[in-house]
Amino acid sequence: MHRLQRQTTSHAMQTTTCNNLIHCPNEMIVLQRLFVYIYRFSLRGTLNPMIKDEKIGQNIVLLGNGPSVNDAIIDLLTTNSVYAVVNFFALSKYYQRLKPRYYILSDGAFCCELSFNTMIADLIEHINETTKWKMSLYIPYRSIKGSNIAKMFTNPLIEVHFYNDIPYEGKYVIPALRDYLYRKGLANIDIWNVIQAGIMLLILLGYKTIHLYGVENSEPNSLKVNEKNQAGYIHELFYDKSQSNMELILNEDGSPMKVCQILFRYYKTFQGFMDVNHFAKKQNCRVINHTTASLIDAFERV
Numbered sequence: 257m258h259r260l261q262r263q264t265t266s267h268a269m270q271t272t273t274c275n276n277l278i279h280c281p282n283e284m285i286v287l288q289r290l291f292v293y294i295y296r297f298s299l300r301g302t303l304n305p306m307i308k309d310e311k312i313g314q315n316i317v318l319l320g321n322g323p324s325v326n327d328a329i330i331d332l333l334t335t336n337s338v339y340a341v342v343n344f345f346a347l348s349k350y351y352q353r354l355k356p357r358y359y360i361l362s363d364g365a366f367c368c369e370l371s372f373n374t375m376i377a378d379l380i381e382h383i384n385e386t387t388k389w390k391m392s393l394y395i396p397y398r399s400i401k402g403s404n405i406a407k408m409f410t411n412p413l414i415e416v417h418f419y420n421d422i423p424y425e426g427k428y429v430i431p432a433l434r435d436y437l438y439r440k441g442l443a444n445i446d447i448w449n450v451i452q453a454g455i456m457l458l459i460l461l462g463y464k465t466i467h468l469y470g471v472e473n474s475e476p477n478s479l480k481v482n483e484k485n486q487a488g489y490i491h492e493l494f495y496d497k498s499q500s501n502m503e504l505i506l507n508e509d510g511s512p513m514k515v516c517q518i519l520f521r522y523y524k525t526f527q528g529f530m531d532v533n534h535f536a537k538k539q540n541c542r543v544i545n546h547t548t549a550s551l552i553d554a555f556e557r558v
Contacts, residue, residue, distance in 0.1 A: 285428040293424040293443060300398035301420050301442070313338055315465045318454050319354075321345060324547050325470035332469070340458060342450040344375070346383045358461075359383070359393040359414075362421065362453035366395060366405055384411045394457055396421040419457055421447050425531055438535055445532060448525040449473070455532050459541050466536075468545045473552050476522050479515070486512040529554035 317337045319325060321344060329350055332339075340358035345351060366376065383393075390413050397418040399405045406416045424434055424443035437443035441460050447453050451471050458466050478490040480502055488504040505513045513521075533554040536543050545555040 282428065286430065289424070289426065289428050290430070290433075293422060296422045297420070297442070300396075301422050302397045302418055303442070304418070314463065315467065316340055316357075316458055316463045317467045317469065318342075318451065318458060319345060319356075320451050320468065320470035320472070320547070322470035322472035322474075322547065322550075324472060324549060325350075328469045328546065337467075340454055342454055344379055346379060346386065352386055352388070355389045355391075357391060358454075358458070359391055360450060360454045360457060361393070361395045361405075362447060362450040366399055380405070380408045383414070384409060387411050387413055389413060390415070392417055394419050394453075396453075419453070420444055421453065423447070435535075435538060439539075445528050445535070446524060448521065448528050452528050452532050455536065455543060459536055459539050464540065465542045465544065468543065468550075468555065469547060471545060471547045471552060472550050473525070474549060476519075476551065479518065481515065487515050487518055488512075526552070526554070 315337070317332060318340045320342060333353060339354045339356040340360060341356045342360045343363060392415050393409060394417050395405060397420055409416055420442055421444050423446040424437055425445050434443070444456055445452060451468070455466055475489045479487065480489065481487050482502065486504050488502040490502060505518055507513055529552050533543060543555040545552055545557050
């Protein structure tokens with residue numbers, strides 16, 4: 257009996273040891289993810305908390321740059337909505353008519369001086385010249401060290417704010433810490449699309465219903481490979497119908513991406529929308545997608 261008990265105890269100890277060995281790698285990954293976030297934050301993060309808008313309402317319209325904006329804009333102009341727009345929206349003929357309260361930039365080209373081109377310079381100049389109303393403009397905090405684009409917005413009616421786009425997400429994070437960092441604007445999902453950045457910001461600003469228009473995200477439908485084995489897609493924008501040729505998708509070094517890389521980016525993009533909706537629900541915020549041809553399946557549809 258004593259021998260059997262000893263064997264059972266020995267087996268239990270071995271099982272416990274094995275379980276610890278199984279869980280140890282996961283715990284190490286959790287710590288590693290946390291240290292990576294802290295390191296990134298130390299390089300390109302800000303501790304300034306997100307300040308809620310004192311004149312806030314419950315509802316806001318967030319406009320993407322997809323072609324369906326042309327179909328929705330007439331009806332939108334007849335409403336008294338609050339608007340948020342993104343990236344190159346100011347180049348459209350509707351910018352001055354909508355008078356958006358918020359303008360959100362989220363692209364590596366805005367954060368790295370080496371990525372600046374004529375189109376970006378024209379955009380900044382156009383925003384400075386045509387904005388005749390008070391507007392809050394949000395850009396990633398890391399742009400301070402990369403391009404310091406904030407100094408280029410010289411219009412006194414434009415108030416520039418910074419937000420953290422440092423990711424802390426995935427399977428191996430501490431959920432309670434992640435939610436706290438998101439609520440305080442100290443961390444973000446892994447942003448692959450400006451609409452994701454826009455929704456996260458509007459949630460932090462206190463909006464409880466966010467209406468999406470022009471967010472097709474339908475590039476996978478037009479993904480093609482040419483005779484040189486270069487992959488690309490037809491990128492349609494509502495304000496620029498001239499972009500009808502295939503746009504190559506390139507790596508940071510200028511080399512063409514392979515299809516497997518592109519599909520992985522699409523996976524990360526659509527997973528990002530799921531993460532956004534998860535956070536929105538925790539903050540009692542409804543995100544409603546009004547874009548008929550949208551491939552985004554994370555949000556409520558009408």
